Amino acid sequence: MLSGVHVAVLGETEHLPEDLCRAFTGVVSVRHIRIRPREAVTIGKATVAIIDADKVASFTPEDIADLVQNQINPVRPFIFVGDTKSRAPLAANNLLRFGSFVFRPFLTTSLLDLVQFLSGQPRAEDPSTSGEARPAWVVDEHALAMSAGERALGALFSFAKGQSPLKQPDLIKAGDLLIGSLAEGGLNSWVRGVRQHHDRTYQHCLLVAGLAVGFGLKLQFRESDLLLVAKGALLHDLGKARVPLEILDKPGALTEVESAMMRKHPVYGEEALRLESGIEPELLRVVRSHHEFLDGSGYPDGLLGERIDDLVRLTTIADIVAALIEQRPYKAALSGEAAFDVLAGMHGKVDIAIAKALAPLGRLI
């Protein structure tokens, strides 16, 4: 049991939802509280309150605002748990600035980490004195997602070098957090944040991951597909762990030999992952085929379009946009809009329908 952590779960249903029951029973002290619109709530000693956003069907946004602002917010931190459909109206009504949001289906470890983190945070100030400022305990979702992404990449690269086993939960957790932090339209600040990263390969992988998830959200991918997008993008350049640093970080253009070495990274990455159990075949394809072009001019297999699936196409587009907007010692960074212009000229090579649908995002990055 986590000592000193007490969770109150609020919803209109009789019983604690099954996934929350599984996550908390035997780990933290948990109390289920049945709530009704416009009725006062007694939360007791809970250190964190959780509102089951999927189980407040008869609450209007105003009712939720009242619950959050007048009954919970001055008392303790809270988390909304729900699916992507629940998040949109909460975001539209600006309610998410008061708390964090965890997507269903969630990873138990991610939820418990957040609950534990919030339990240790100072209580919010009296709202009458804090004005519009965000309460101190509101988690910076981007910072959480970025550090989870860095941790996952560190583990992935050391796995690819044969130094440690693959930690799939880390990858899933990073993917989860990434989706959560971008779902409110945070593409711009993600891109700005990533640009501060000191390691070029990490910076690139985090950028591709943020772009791919932002693109998947724009194309209204299902939650399960979004997680595949996030994981695939974090993994896509895994094979670079086996390419010498002098080539990866070379300030100028590569020689023919160096470039041949560099072009092996998709195969190295797939080789490293292929023997692992539980890796989705779609992810192996992203890693191996993200440099393929629809006209067969890509590498390593020269695949033609019909053999390149949507997840790979999306990752390829995110990879190209990332490379164009990245600053390199030998080239200036393009703006997001200019990057999409370049993409629009890549007829026959990339999926132009996808590129067109995403072009409006160009001014956000």
Ligand SMILES: [Fe+2]
């Ligand atoms: Fe690559």
Ligand SMILES: [Fe+2]
């Ligand atoms: Fe890449």
